[in-house]
Amino acid sequence: MAEIAAEWWLKWIFGLIGGGLIFVVRLLWRRQRATELGIQALLRDRILKAYYHYQERGTITLHGLENVDKLYEQYHNLGGNGTVTKLVHDLREMEVVDG
Template structure:
């Protein structure tokens, strides 16, 4: 009986080895797939978070310079760069109008006539 088991193992070791390697490869593939899915979810969250932060900063800049009634050249350049990054990330809503309004503002405060 014991010799039959030893003989069976000796004759079929290649099949058992193939089974073990296949199981390890399957487990590795599942782990890699899980990691890839988690990384994709993380990247999506970072993408959406950065887009929201850029939109918020564009709105804040608009409110700040609208109160001042002018937007200096460095402010315009900053808003333009933020908007370009925001647009690249897929943002395309009210921030476009705010950016356009800021870029059309005067660069210095106009003197008031009394």
């Protein structure tokens, strides 16, 4: 009888531990994904602001172009693409000036 009770308790405890681990992993995965999507949205916003700024000026600085390229690289690594790719390509085609 004691063996049956001990076996039942062990199954119950391991079930709780396993369920808890699954819950924590899912929670961490959702938070990680939300963080990645949030960072991607911020990078997209920053690239858009740079695009409109330099389009209004008609030229882009070397540092501005380098900054946009670095932003875009990470944006792309996080899965971003589409319209922003076209905007970055347009920025790369602009005349580069100092200051």
